[in-house]
Amino acid sequence: MGLLSIIRKIKRKEKEMRILMVGLDNSGKTTIVLKINGEDTSVISPTLGFNIKTITYQKYTLNIWDVGGQRTIRSYWRNYFEQTDGLVWVVDSSDLRRLDDCKMELDNLLKEERLSGASLLILANKQDIKGALTPAEIAKDPKLFCACCVRMCCMFARKVSYKCMIGD
Ligand SMILES: Nc1nc2c(ncn2[C@@H]2O[C@H](COP(=O)(O)OP(=O)(O)OP(=O)(O)O)[C@@H](O)[C@H]2O)c(=O)[nH]1
Numbered sequence: 001m002g003l004l005s006i007i008r009k010i011k012r013k014e015k016e017m018r019i020l021m022v023g024l025d026n027s028g029k030t031t032i033v034l035k036i037n038g039e040d041t042s043v044i045s046p047t048l049g050f051n052i053k054t055i056t057y058q059k060y061t062l063n064i065w066d067v068g069g070q071r072t073i074r075s076y077w078r079n080y081f082e083q084t085d086g087l088v089w090v091v092d093s094s095d096l097r098r099l100d101d102c103k104m105e106l107d108n109l110l111k112e113e114r115l116s117g118a119s120l121l122i123l124a125n126k127q128d129i130k131g132a133l134t135p136a137e138i139a140k141d142p143k144l145f146c147a148c149c150v151r152m153c154c155m156f157a158r159k160v161s162y163k164c165m166i167g168d
């Protein structure tokens with residue numbers, strides 16, 4: 001079940017949703033949003049603030065907030081929590097060195113009162129890189145187990161997995 005299906009059940013009447021994409025820097029958030037929107041991803045710089053994309057899918061309007069993940073700007077994430085319907089946590093599955101950091105930051109987010117009503121999707125990105133953890137391995141971790149679903153995601157695959165984010 002995708003993030004959209006879960007939120008849809010909760011908010012049957014509302015057609016506009018606010019999705020917050022966060023995760024450590026370099027995990028691939030901006031790439032994912034651009035790919036989904038059919039935009040060029042050949043030159044991408046680290047996000048220093050945020051980008052907003054509005055995407056229409058079926059009869060839903062998704063306002064996707066893609067927020068920069070560098071350590072020095074993570075404290076600003078809290079400015080984007082209000083009225084979030086869906087939280088997408090993007091993991092660089094190949095970055096084993098920073099996995100603890102990644103878990104700790106997610107753990108902190110999940111303590112946030114203002115995100116308590118939001119559905120969580122973890123995207124295990126960069127599956128094309130040798131040695132990357134699989135979604136099952138990521139989901140096994142007790143700290144990440146809280147997620148309603150961990151989806152495979154690889155933005156470098158030939159077939160862009162649009163459904164991994166909002167599919168049924
Ligand atoms: N191999 C591989 N590289 C990827 C994939 N997705 C994104 N990248 C690369 O990862 C790097 C970082 O991607 P971004 O989209 O800028 O990452 P980000 O999470 O937005 O980073 P910040 O804005 O700094 O928080 C870029 O060089 C992308 O080309 C993937 O699925 N596989």
Ligand SMILES: [Mg+2]
Nearest residue numbers: 029030046047
């Ligand atoms: Mg970015």
